[in-house]
Amino acid sequence: xxxxxxxxxxxxxxxxxxxxxxxxxxxxxxxxxxxxxxxxxxxxxxxxxxxxxxxxxxxxxxxxxxxxxxxxxxxxxxxxxxxxxxxxxxxxxxxxxxxxxxxxxxxxxxxxxxxxxxxxxxxxxxxxxxxxxxxxxxxxxxxxxxxxxxxxxxxxxxxxxxxxxxxxxxxxxxxxxxxxxxxxxxxxxxxxxxxxxxxxxxxxxxxxxxxxxxxxxxxxxxxxxxxxxxxxxxxxxxxxxxxxxxxxxxxxxxxxxxxxxxxxxxxxxxxxxxxxxxxx
Amino acid sequence: xxxxxxxxxxxxxxxxxxxxxxxxxxxxxxxxxxxxxxxxxxxxxxxxxxxxxxxxxxxxxxxxxxxxxxxxxxxxxxxxxxxxxxxxxxxxxxxxxxxxxxxxxxx
Ligand code: HEC
Ligand code: HEC
Numbered sequence: 001x002x003x004x005x006x007x008x009x010x011x012x013x014x015x016x017x018x019x020x021x022x023x024x025x026x027x028x029x030x031x032x033x034x035x036x037x038x039x040x041x042x043x044x045x046x047x048x049x050x051x052x053x054x055x056x057x058x059x060x061x062x063x064x065x066x067x068x069x070x071x072x073x074x075x076x077x078x079x080x081x082x083x084x085x086x087x088x089x090x091x092x093x094x095x096x097x098x099x100x101x102x103x104x105x106x107x108x109x110x111x112x113x114x115x116x117x118x119x120x121x122x123x124x125x126x127x128x129x130x131x132x133x134x135x136x137x138x139x140x141x142x143x144x145x146x147x148x149x150x151x152x153x154x155x156x157x158x159x160x161x162x163x164x165x166x167x168x169x170x171x172x173x174x175x176x177x178x179x180x181x182x183x184x185x186x187x188x189x190x191x192x193x194x195x196x197x198x199x200x201x202x203x204x205x206x207x208x209x210x211x212x213x214x215x216x217x218x219x220x221x222x223x224x225x226x227x228x229x230x231x232x233x234x235x236x237x238x239x240x241x242x243x244x245x246x247x248x249x250x251x252x253x254x255x256x257x258x259x260x261x262x263x264x265x266x267x268x269x270x271x272x273x274x275x276x277x278x279x280x
Numbered sequence: 281x282x283x284x285x286x287x288x289x290x291x292x293x294x295x296x297x298x299x300x301x302x303x304x305x306x307x308x309x310x311x312x313x314x315x316x317x318x319x320x321x322x323x324x325x326x327x328x329x330x331x332x333x334x335x336x337x338x339x340x341x342x343x344x345x346x347x348x349x350x351x352x353x354x355x356x357x358x359x360x361x362x363x364x365x366x367x368x369x370x371x372x373x374x375x376x377x378x379x380x381x382x383x384x385x386x387x
Contacts, residue, residue, distance in 0.1 A: 069301055069303070070353060072303065072305075075283060075303065075305040075351060078283060079283070226349075229349055229350035229351065
Protein backbone atom coordinates (compact mmCIF):
# COMPACT_ATOMS: atom_id res chain seq x y z
CA UNK A 1 0.00 0.00 0.00
CA UNK A 2 2.79 2.36 0.96
CA UNK A 3 4.70 1.50 -2.20
CA UNK A 4 1.58 2.12 -4.22
CA UNK A 5 1.19 5.62 -2.85
CA UNK A 6 4.85 6.33 -3.60
CA UNK A 7 4.23 5.37 -7.21
CA UNK A 8 1.16 7.58 -7.32
CA UNK A 9 3.14 10.48 -5.86
CA UNK A 10 5.86 10.00 -8.46
CA UNK A 11 3.26 10.07 -11.20
CA UNK A 12 1.72 13.23 -9.84
CA UNK A 13 5.18 14.78 -9.67
CA UNK A 14 5.76 13.92 -13.32
CA UNK A 15 2.40 15.32 -14.32
CA UNK A 16 2.87 18.55 -12.40
CA UNK A 17 6.35 18.87 -13.87
CA UNK A 18 4.79 18.99 -17.30
CA UNK A 19 2.50 21.84 -16.20
CA UNK A 20 -0.37 20.35 -18.10
CA UNK A 21 -3.09 22.66 -16.86
CA UNK A 22 -5.73 20.09 -17.77
CA UNK A 23 -8.00 19.33 -14.85
CA UNK A 24 -10.43 16.47 -14.57
CA UNK A 25 -13.44 18.79 -15.05
CA UNK A 26 -12.51 20.51 -18.28
CA UNK A 27 -11.05 17.40 -19.86
CA UNK A 28 -13.23 16.45 -22.81
CA UNK A 29 -14.16 12.82 -23.38
CA UNK A 30 -11.19 11.27 -25.18
CA UNK A 31 -11.84 9.07 -28.20
CA UNK A 32 -10.16 6.24 -26.27
CA UNK A 33 -13.10 6.35 -23.84
CA UNK A 34 -15.65 5.62 -26.55
CA UNK A 35 -16.96 2.08 -26.71
CA UNK A 36 -16.77 1.86 -30.50
CA UNK A 37 -12.99 2.21 -30.29
CA UNK A 38 -12.59 -0.61 -27.78
CA UNK A 39 -11.53 -4.15 -28.60
CA UNK A 40 -12.33 -7.16 -26.45
CA UNK A 41 -9.47 -8.03 -24.12
CA UNK A 42 -8.01 -11.56 -24.38
CA UNK A 43 -8.84 -14.22 -21.83
CA UNK A 44 -7.09 -13.61 -18.47
CA UNK A 45 -6.19 -10.05 -19.52
CA UNK A 46 -5.62 -7.57 -16.70
CA UNK A 47 -7.36 -4.91 -18.84
CA UNK A 48 -11.14 -4.54 -19.09
CA UNK A 49 -10.88 -3.65 -22.75
CA UNK A 50 -8.13 -2.84 -25.24
CA UNK A 51 -7.71 0.42 -27.07
CA UNK A 52 -4.98 1.24 -29.55
CA UNK A 53 -2.49 4.04 -28.90
CA UNK A 54 -3.95 5.58 -32.07
CA UNK A 55 -7.02 6.77 -30.16
CA UNK A 56 -4.92 8.71 -27.64
CA UNK A 57 -3.41 10.88 -30.31
CA UNK A 58 -4.73 14.12 -31.75
CA UNK A 59 -6.96 14.13 -34.85
CA UNK A 60 -4.04 15.66 -36.76
CA UNK A 61 -1.65 12.86 -35.86
CA UNK A 62 -4.30 10.26 -36.64
CA UNK A 63 -4.92 11.86 -40.03
CA UNK A 64 -1.22 11.49 -40.86
CA UNK A 65 -1.45 7.77 -40.14
CA UNK A 66 -4.68 7.40 -42.11
CA UNK A 67 -3.13 8.59 -45.35
CA UNK A 68 -0.33 6.41 -46.71
CA UNK A 69 0.95 9.36 -48.64
CA UNK A 70 1.15 11.80 -45.78
CA UNK A 71 2.43 9.15 -43.38
CA UNK A 72 6.20 9.84 -43.44
CA UNK A 73 6.88 6.21 -42.45
CA UNK A 74 6.25 5.30 -46.06
CA UNK A 75 9.53 6.97 -47.00
CA UNK A 76 11.13 4.05 -45.17
CA UNK A 77 8.68 1.51 -46.55
CA UNK A 78 9.85 2.48 -50.04
CA UNK A 79 13.39 1.77 -48.96
CA UNK A 80 12.20 -1.64 -47.72
CA UNK A 81 10.61 -2.33 -51.10
CA UNK A 82 13.91 -1.54 -52.81
CA UNK A 83 15.91 -3.75 -50.44
CA UNK A 84 13.50 -6.64 -50.84
CA UNK A 85 14.70 -7.46 -54.33
CA UNK A 86 18.26 -6.19 -54.04
CA UNK A 87 20.93 -8.92 -54.24
CA UNK A 88 23.36 -8.67 -51.36
CA UNK A 89 25.99 -10.97 -49.81
CA UNK A 90 28.18 -13.84 -50.95
CA UNK A 91 25.26 -16.17 -51.72
CA UNK A 92 24.09 -13.80 -54.47
CA UNK A 93 20.54 -13.73 -53.21
CA UNK A 94 17.84 -11.23 -52.30
CA UNK A 95 14.84 -11.69 -50.02
CA UNK A 96 12.78 -12.17 -53.17
CA UNK A 97 14.93 -15.18 -54.22
CA UNK A 98 13.35 -17.25 -51.44
CA UNK A 99 10.23 -15.42 -50.35
CA UNK A 100 8.98 -14.23 -53.75
CA UNK A 101 6.71 -11.27 -53.02
CA UNK A 102 6.38 -9.72 -49.59
CA UNK A 103 2.62 -9.51 -50.14
CA UNK A 104 2.45 -13.31 -50.22
CA UNK A 105 5.45 -14.42 -48.18
CA UNK A 106 5.18 -11.95 -45.30
CA UNK A 107 1.42 -11.81 -44.86
CA UNK A 108 0.49 -12.18 -41.19
CA UNK A 109 4.10 -12.53 -40.02
CA UNK A 110 4.22 -9.42 -37.84
CA UNK A 111 0.85 -10.28 -36.30
CA UNK A 112 2.21 -13.51 -34.80
CA UNK A 113 5.74 -12.44 -33.88
CA UNK A 114 7.81 -12.78 -31.74
CA UNK A 115 7.99 -16.58 -32.06
CA UNK A 116 10.08 -19.28 -30.47
CA UNK A 117 12.75 -20.71 -32.75
CA UNK A 118 13.60 -24.30 -31.82
CA UNK A 119 16.64 -24.08 -34.09
CA UNK A 120 18.06 -21.08 -32.24
CA UNK A 121 16.52 -21.99 -28.88
CA UNK A 122 15.37 -18.42 -28.38
CA UNK A 123 12.59 -15.96 -29.02
CA UNK A 124 12.89 -14.20 -32.35
CA UNK A 125 11.44 -10.81 -33.17
CA UNK A 126 10.97 -10.03 -36.88
CA UNK A 127 14.19 -7.99 -36.74
CA UNK A 128 16.15 -11.01 -35.45
CA UNK A 129 14.73 -13.18 -38.21
CA UNK A 130 15.63 -10.69 -40.94
CA UNK A 131 19.22 -10.67 -39.75
CA UNK A 132 19.19 -14.44 -39.40
CA UNK A 133 18.24 -14.72 -43.08
CA UNK A 134 20.83 -12.14 -44.06
CA UNK A 135 23.67 -13.83 -42.23
CA UNK A 136 22.84 -17.48 -42.84
CA UNK A 137 20.97 -17.56 -46.14
CA UNK A 138 22.38 -14.55 -47.95
CA UNK A 139 25.86 -14.54 -46.38
CA UNK A 140 25.38 -10.81 -46.05
CA UNK A 141 26.21 -8.44 -43.23
CA UNK A 142 23.70 -7.92 -40.46
CA UNK A 143 21.76 -4.68 -40.44
CA UNK A 144 21.85 -2.60 -37.27
CA UNK A 145 18.62 -2.80 -35.28
CA UNK A 146 17.81 0.88 -35.65
CA UNK A 147 19.24 1.42 -39.15
CA UNK A 148 17.12 2.92 -41.89
CA UNK A 149 17.34 -0.30 -43.91
CA UNK A 150 16.19 -2.50 -41.05
CA UNK A 151 13.35 -0.15 -40.08
CA UNK A 152 12.29 0.10 -43.71
CA UNK A 153 12.26 -3.67 -44.04
CA UNK A 154 10.36 -4.33 -40.81
CA UNK A 155 7.88 -1.59 -41.71
CA UNK A 156 7.37 -3.18 -45.14
CA UNK A 157 6.93 -6.60 -43.52
CA UNK A 158 4.60 -5.10 -40.89
CA UNK A 159 2.49 -3.52 -43.61
CA UNK A 160 1.67 -7.01 -44.92
CA UNK A 161 -0.20 -7.65 -41.65
CA UNK A 162 -1.94 -4.31 -41.44
CA UNK A 163 -5.54 -4.75 -40.31
CA UNK A 164 -4.96 -8.29 -39.06
CA UNK A 165 -5.44 -8.98 -35.34
CA UNK A 166 -2.34 -9.46 -33.19
CA UNK A 167 -2.20 -13.15 -32.39
CA UNK A 168 0.89 -14.49 -30.64
CA UNK A 169 1.34 -17.94 -29.19
CA UNK A 170 2.25 -18.05 -25.50
CA UNK A 171 2.04 -21.80 -24.92
CA UNK A 172 4.48 -24.70 -24.85
CA UNK A 173 8.14 -23.70 -25.16
CA UNK A 174 7.14 -20.02 -25.29
CA UNK A 175 5.70 -20.01 -21.78
CA UNK A 176 8.88 -19.30 -19.77
CA UNK A 177 9.69 -16.34 -22.05
CA UNK A 178 6.17 -15.05 -21.63
CA UNK A 179 6.45 -15.27 -17.84
CA UNK A 180 9.79 -13.44 -17.93
CA UNK A 181 8.25 -10.66 -20.01
CA UNK A 182 5.31 -10.45 -17.65
CA UNK A 183 7.63 -10.14 -14.64
CA UNK A 184 9.60 -7.39 -16.37
CA UNK A 185 6.38 -5.50 -17.03
CA UNK A 186 5.48 -5.53 -13.35
CA UNK A 187 8.92 -4.88 -11.87
CA UNK A 188 9.58 -1.46 -10.40
CA UNK A 189 12.74 0.17 -11.64
CA UNK A 190 14.64 3.42 -11.87
CA UNK A 191 14.78 6.42 -9.58
CA UNK A 192 11.02 6.84 -9.87
CA UNK A 193 10.54 3.23 -8.81
CA UNK A 194 7.82 2.65 -11.39
CA UNK A 195 6.84 -0.36 -13.49
CA UNK A 196 5.23 -0.35 -16.94
CA UNK A 197 1.99 -1.40 -15.30
CA UNK A 198 1.78 1.77 -13.20
CA UNK A 199 1.63 4.03 -16.21
CA UNK A 200 0.04 1.95 -18.94
CA UNK A 201 -2.51 0.00 -16.94
CA UNK A 202 -3.34 1.97 -13.82
CA UNK A 203 -3.17 5.43 -15.39
CA UNK A 204 -3.94 5.30 -19.09
CA UNK A 205 -5.95 8.31 -20.17
CA UNK A 206 -4.09 10.55 -17.70
CA UNK A 207 -2.20 13.57 -18.93
CA UNK A 208 1.51 13.19 -18.20
CA UNK A 209 4.60 14.86 -19.61
CA UNK A 210 2.46 16.67 -22.19
CA UNK A 211 1.01 13.38 -23.44
CA UNK A 212 -2.08 11.31 -22.87
CA UNK A 213 -0.91 8.00 -21.50
CA UNK A 214 -2.04 5.08 -23.63
CA UNK A 215 -2.24 1.42 -22.74
CA UNK A 216 1.26 1.13 -24.22
CA UNK A 217 0.51 -1.38 -26.97
CA UNK A 218 2.92 -2.57 -29.64
CA UNK A 219 0.51 -2.95 -32.58
CA UNK A 220 1.77 0.12 -34.46
CA UNK A 221 5.50 -0.52 -34.59
CA UNK A 222 7.74 0.44 -36.20
CA UNK A 223 6.32 3.89 -35.56
CA UNK A 224 7.02 7.27 -37.06
CA UNK A 225 7.31 9.53 -34.03
CA UNK A 226 6.93 13.24 -34.62
CA UNK A 227 9.30 13.79 -31.72
CA UNK A 228 11.97 11.55 -33.27
CA UNK A 229 11.20 12.88 -36.79
CA UNK A 230 12.02 9.37 -37.83
CA UNK A 231 10.77 5.82 -37.86
CA UNK A 232 11.68 3.95 -34.68
CA UNK A 233 11.59 0.41 -33.35
CA UNK A 234 9.58 -0.91 -30.42
CA UNK A 235 12.80 -1.52 -28.52
CA UNK A 236 13.74 2.12 -28.97
CA UNK A 237 10.41 3.01 -27.36
CA UNK A 238 11.20 0.62 -24.46
CA UNK A 239 14.50 2.41 -23.96
CA UNK A 240 12.68 5.74 -23.90
CA UNK A 241 10.17 4.51 -21.33
CA UNK A 242 13.01 3.14 -19.20
CA UNK A 243 15.00 6.37 -19.49
CA UNK A 244 12.00 8.53 -18.55
CA UNK A 245 11.84 6.93 -15.13
CA UNK A 246 15.64 7.14 -14.86
CA UNK A 247 16.11 3.39 -15.15
CA UNK A 248 18.98 1.83 -17.05
CA UNK A 249 17.71 0.69 -20.43
CA UNK A 250 18.57 -2.66 -22.01
CA UNK A 251 20.02 -3.19 -25.47
CA UNK A 252 17.73 -3.30 -28.47
CA UNK A 253 17.24 -6.94 -29.38
CA UNK A 254 18.21 -8.15 -25.91
CA UNK A 255 16.41 -11.21 -24.51
CA UNK A 256 14.84 -8.94 -21.85
CA UNK A 257 13.23 -6.66 -24.43
CA UNK A 258 12.25 -9.55 -26.70
CA UNK A 259 10.41 -11.25 -23.82
CA UNK A 260 8.77 -7.94 -23.03
CA UNK A 261 7.76 -7.62 -26.68
CA UNK A 262 6.09 -11.03 -26.45
CA UNK A 263 4.20 -10.15 -23.28
CA UNK A 264 3.13 -6.82 -24.77
CA UNK A 265 1.90 -8.50 -27.95
CA UNK A 266 -0.26 -10.79 -25.81
CA UNK A 267 -1.64 -7.82 -23.85
CA UNK A 268 -2.70 -6.39 -27.20
CA UNK A 269 -3.99 -9.69 -28.59
CA UNK A 270 -6.89 -8.83 -30.90
CA UNK A 271 -5.87 -5.25 -31.67
CA UNK A 272 -5.32 -4.65 -35.35
CA UNK A 273 -1.78 -4.29 -36.62
CA UNK A 274 -1.27 -0.65 -37.65
CA UNK A 275 2.35 -0.76 -38.84
CA UNK A 276 3.72 1.66 -39.69
CA UNK A 277 1.82 3.98 -37.35
CA UNK A 278 2.31 7.65 -36.52
CA UNK A 279 2.59 8.86 -32.95
CA UNK A 280 3.34 12.21 -31.32
CA UNK B 281 18.11 9.17 -48.15
CA UNK B 282 16.34 12.11 -49.71
CA UNK B 283 13.92 10.04 -51.73
CA UNK B 284 11.06 12.25 -52.86
CA UNK B 285 7.46 11.10 -53.21
CA UNK B 286 4.75 12.92 -55.10
CA UNK B 287 1.06 12.37 -55.59
CA UNK B 288 -0.41 13.79 -58.76
CA UNK B 289 -3.80 12.67 -60.06
CA UNK B 290 -3.30 10.93 -63.43
CA UNK B 291 -6.58 12.21 -64.86
CA UNK B 292 -7.89 15.68 -64.13
CA UNK B 293 -11.31 16.91 -65.20
CA UNK B 294 -11.18 20.17 -67.12
CA UNK B 295 -11.92 23.08 -64.78
CA UNK B 296 -11.19 21.08 -61.64
CA UNK B 297 -8.71 22.15 -59.00
CA UNK B 298 -6.63 19.28 -57.67
CA UNK B 299 -4.20 18.98 -54.77
CA UNK B 300 -0.63 17.96 -55.42
CA UNK B 301 1.17 16.39 -52.49
CA UNK B 302 4.91 16.01 -52.08
CA UNK B 303 7.15 14.58 -49.41
CA UNK B 304 10.90 14.21 -49.27
CA UNK B 305 13.00 12.23 -46.82
CA UNK B 306 15.48 14.72 -45.41
CA UNK B 307 17.03 15.31 -42.00
CA UNK B 308 16.75 19.12 -42.19
CA UNK B 309 19.83 19.60 -40.04
CA UNK B 310 19.27 23.02 -38.47
CA UNK B 311 22.90 24.01 -37.89
CA UNK B 312 22.28 24.70 -34.21
CA UNK B 313 22.57 21.14 -32.95
CA UNK B 314 25.79 19.94 -31.40
CA UNK B 315 27.50 16.61 -31.80
CA UNK B 316 26.88 14.96 -28.41
CA UNK B 317 30.40 13.54 -28.22
CA UNK B 318 32.59 16.33 -29.57
CA UNK B 319 30.42 19.32 -28.64
CA UNK B 320 30.96 20.78 -32.11
CA UNK B 321 28.12 22.32 -34.09
CA UNK B 322 26.75 20.07 -36.81
CA UNK B 323 26.77 22.10 -40.05
CA UNK B 324 23.43 23.24 -41.36
CA UNK B 325 22.03 21.16 -44.19
CA UNK B 326 18.41 21.69 -45.12
CA UNK B 327 16.22 21.64 -48.17
CA UNK B 328 16.07 25.40 -48.74
CA UNK B 329 14.01 25.54 -51.89
CA UNK B 330 11.22 23.80 -53.72
CA UNK B 331 9.81 24.44 -57.14
CA UNK B 332 7.17 22.84 -59.34
CA UNK B 333 6.93 23.50 -63.08
CA UNK B 334 4.34 22.44 -65.59
CA UNK B 335 5.86 22.11 -69.05
CA UNK B 336 8.66 24.40 -67.97
CA UNK B 337 6.52 27.09 -66.38
CA UNK B 338 6.74 27.64 -62.62
CA UNK B 339 3.43 26.96 -60.89
CA UNK B 340 4.60 26.80 -57.29
CA UNK B 341 7.72 27.93 -55.48
CA UNK B 342 8.72 27.95 -51.83
CA UNK B 343 11.71 28.81 -49.64
CA UNK B 344 12.25 26.63 -46.62
CA UNK B 345 13.90 27.59 -43.33
CA UNK B 346 15.67 25.71 -40.56
CA UNK B 347 12.50 25.62 -38.44
CA UNK B 348 10.83 23.29 -40.92
CA UNK B 349 10.70 19.77 -39.48
CA UNK B 350 12.46 16.78 -40.99
CA UNK B 351 10.92 15.11 -44.04
CA UNK B 352 9.11 18.23 -45.26
CA UNK B 353 5.64 17.80 -46.68
CA UNK B 354 4.49 20.38 -49.20
CA UNK B 355 1.14 20.47 -50.92
CA UNK B 356 -0.47 22.95 -53.25
CA UNK B 357 -3.34 23.17 -55.71
CA UNK B 358 -3.27 23.37 -59.49
CA UNK B 359 -5.97 23.80 -62.08
CA UNK B 360 -4.34 22.92 -65.41
CA UNK B 361 -6.07 23.65 -68.70
CA UNK B 362 -4.36 20.95 -70.73
CA UNK B 363 -2.47 17.69 -70.32
CA UNK B 364 1.17 17.99 -69.45
CA UNK B 365 4.13 17.05 -67.32
CA UNK B 366 4.93 18.41 -63.90
CA UNK B 367 8.53 18.52 -62.67
CA UNK B 368 9.48 18.90 -59.03
CA UNK B 369 12.85 20.13 -57.80
CA UNK B 370 14.06 20.24 -54.21
CA UNK B 371 17.30 22.16 -53.58
CA UNK B 372 19.58 21.41 -50.66
CA UNK B 373 22.11 23.75 -49.03
CA UNK B 374 25.21 23.49 -51.20
CA UNK B 375 23.16 23.33 -54.37
CA UNK B 376 22.45 19.61 -54.68
CA UNK B 377 19.03 18.93 -56.20
CA UNK B 378 16.52 16.09 -56.05
CA UNK B 379 13.93 15.72 -58.77
CA UNK B 380 10.77 13.86 -59.62
CA UNK B 381 8.28 14.14 -62.48
CA UNK B 382 4.73 13.05 -63.21
CA UNK B 383 2.43 13.18 -66.22
CA UNK B 384 -1.26 13.98 -66.14
CA UNK B 385 -4.06 14.27 -68.64
CA UNK B 386 -6.79 16.87 -68.66
CA UNK B 387 -10.08 15.95 -70.26
C1 HEC C 1 18.12 -18.50 -49.20
C2 HEC C 1 16.74 -18.29 -48.83
C3 HEC C 1 16.36 -17.07 -48.00
C4 HEC C 1 16.67 -15.75 -48.23
C5 HEC C 1 17.56 -15.18 -49.30
C6 HEC C 1 15.95 -15.00 -47.23
N1 HEC C 1 15.24 -15.83 -46.43
FE1 HEC C 1 13.93 -15.29 -44.98
N2 HEC C 1 13.55 -17.25 -44.58
C7 HEC C 1 14.12 -18.33 -45.22
C8 HEC C 1 13.70 -19.57 -44.57
C9 HEC C 1 14.13 -20.97 -44.95
C10 HEC C 1 12.81 -19.19 -43.52
C11 HEC C 1 12.12 -20.10 -42.51
C12 HEC C 1 12.69 -19.95 -41.13
C13 HEC C 1 14.14 -20.36 -41.02
O1 HEC C 1 14.54 -21.43 -41.51
O2 HEC C 1 14.93 -19.58 -40.44
C14 HEC C 1 12.75 -17.73 -43.57
C15 HEC C 1 11.96 -16.97 -42.73
C16 HEC C 1 11.81 -15.59 -42.81
C17 HEC C 1 10.89 -14.82 -42.01
C18 HEC C 1 9.89 -15.38 -41.02
C19 HEC C 1 8.69 -15.84 -41.78
C20 HEC C 1 7.70 -16.60 -40.95
O3 HEC C 1 6.67 -16.96 -41.53
O4 HEC C 1 7.94 -16.83 -39.76
C21 HEC C 1 11.08 -13.50 -42.32
C22 HEC C 1 10.36 -12.32 -41.71
C23 HEC C 1 12.12 -13.46 -43.33
N3 HEC C 1 12.53 -14.74 -43.61
C24 HEC C 1 12.59 -12.31 -43.91
C25 HEC C 1 13.60 -12.27 -44.88
C26 HEC C 1 14.11 -11.04 -45.44
C27 HEC C 1 13.62 -9.63 -45.10
C28 HEC C 1 15.09 -11.40 -46.33
C29 HEC C 1 15.98 -10.47 -47.12
C30 HEC C 1 16.73 -9.47 -46.37
C31 HEC C 1 15.15 -12.85 -46.33
N4 HEC C 1 14.25 -13.35 -45.44
C32 HEC C 1 16.00 -13.61 -47.13
C33 HEC C 1 14.95 -18.27 -46.30
C34 HEC C 1 15.47 -17.11 -46.87
C1 HEC D 1 6.20 7.22 -16.24
C2 HEC D 1 5.22 6.54 -17.02
C3 HEC D 1 5.67 5.45 -17.98
C4 HEC D 1 6.22 4.24 -17.65
C5 HEC D 1 6.62 3.73 -16.29
C6 HEC D 1 6.33 3.52 -18.91
N1 HEC D 1 5.87 4.26 -19.94
FE1 HEC D 1 5.57 3.65 -21.83
N2 HEC D 1 4.92 5.47 -22.37
C7 HEC D 1 4.79 6.55 -21.50
C8 HEC D 1 4.35 7.72 -22.24
C9 HEC D 1 4.07 9.11 -21.67
C10 HEC D 1 4.19 7.30 -23.59
C11 HEC D 1 3.73 8.13 -24.79
C12 HEC D 1 2.22 8.21 -24.76
C13 HEC D 1 1.57 6.86 -24.82
O1 HEC D 1 1.44 6.28 -25.91
O2 HEC D 1 1.25 6.33 -23.73
C14 HEC D 1 4.53 5.88 -23.62
C15 HEC D 1 4.46 5.08 -24.75
C16 HEC D 1 4.69 3.72 -24.77
C17 HEC D 1 4.50 2.86 -25.92
C18 HEC D 1 4.02 3.30 -27.30
C19 HEC D 1 2.53 3.14 -27.45
C20 HEC D 1 2.05 3.44 -28.83
O3 HEC D 1 0.84 3.28 -29.07
O4 HEC D 1 2.83 3.84 -29.68
C21 HEC D 1 4.87 1.61 -25.55
C22 HEC D 1 4.86 0.36 -26.42
C23 HEC D 1 5.28 1.67 -24.17
N3 HEC D 1 5.15 2.96 -23.72
C24 HEC D 1 5.73 0.59 -23.43
C25 HEC D 1 6.19 0.69 -22.12
C26 HEC D 1 6.79 -0.42 -21.41
C27 HEC D 1 6.97 -1.81 -21.94
C28 HEC D 1 7.13 0.05 -20.17
C29 HEC D 1 7.87 -0.67 -19.05
C30 HEC D 1 9.23 -1.04 -19.41
C31 HEC D 1 6.71 1.44 -20.11
N4 HEC D 1 6.16 1.80 -21.31
C32 HEC D 1 6.83 2.25 -19.01
C33 HEC D 1 5.02 6.55 -20.14
C34 HEC D 1 5.48 5.47 -19.42
